[in-house]
Amino acid sequence: MSTPRTAPQQQSLTERRKAATQLDIASAAAELFAERGPEATTAEDIALRAGIALRTFYRYFRNKEDAVSPLLSTGGARWRELLAAQAAELPGADIEEALVRAARTSLTPVGAAGVAAMDSVRGLLRAAAADPALRAVWYRVNQESEEQLPPVLRSLSGLGGLTELELKMVSAGATDAIRLALEEWAATDEPADGPKGPAALAEQCLRRLLAWTARN
Structure with missing residues (x-):
């Protein structure tokens, strides 16, 4: 008996619903x-706030702090998607400009909903500064993003001759540059879409990191 052709689409719909539920939580x-x-x-x-049963909550998350991981990981996922798109559309794209362009786009909020989402991230990062369990989730999200970055960076120009270890070092540095930019912004009251927002700080951090790397 053949497998129904709609099975992959049904699975895809299931995954989308799961992701939407996780983001709501x-x-x-x-x-x-x-x-x-x-x-x-x-x-x-x-x-209760998400409108689900407690058993449903624990089906998706181990604890209350872990529940915010989908929200915290959204920016990193978007950044990697933009980098991958540049590598596919512009083979040989310059590494520094690709990283900065992707960071600026992913961290620049679009409309009121985008600003509200960034403000939620700011609130979480402020809470994480004083809460070890929440801070551990934030660090884990960044670690996971860092581990997914090397294959994307490999396709950008200027990195072809790097060893795997060196590529991991670039991935770690770029990921931490954005993490630090977000934490620096979160400690202020600067608007998310302003000249001192996370996008501008991330560009500053990335350019300084890559300039230092080039000199050494």
Whole structure:
């Protein structure tokens, strides 16, 4: 018996629904952490705000801090997608300009919804500064992003002669440059779409990192 041709599409729809549910839970957790703080927020609170059963919450996440990981990982995923698109559309794209262009695009909020999303990230990073469990989630998200970056960077010009270790070093440096830019911005009240927002800070960090790398 042949497999129905619609099976891959059905699976894709299932995955999209799963991702949407995870993001809804993450948004609810971020709202509550901003309102009450992580310590005063329970998994039950998050499930109630998201409109799901507690067992559904634990089907997706191990604990309340882990619930925000989809929200925190969105920017990194978008950055890698933009880098991959540049590599595919512009073979041999300059590494520095590709990294900066992708970072600026992924960190520049579009419309009111984009600004609100960035403000949610700011609230989470502020909470993470004082909450070890939440900070561990943030570091894990960045580590996972870093580990997915080398194959994307390999296709950009200027990196063809690097060893695997050197490529991992570039990936770590670029990922941390953006992480530090976001943390620096989160500690301020600068608007997400302003001249001192995360996009501008990320460009500054990346250009300084790559200039230092080129000299050494």
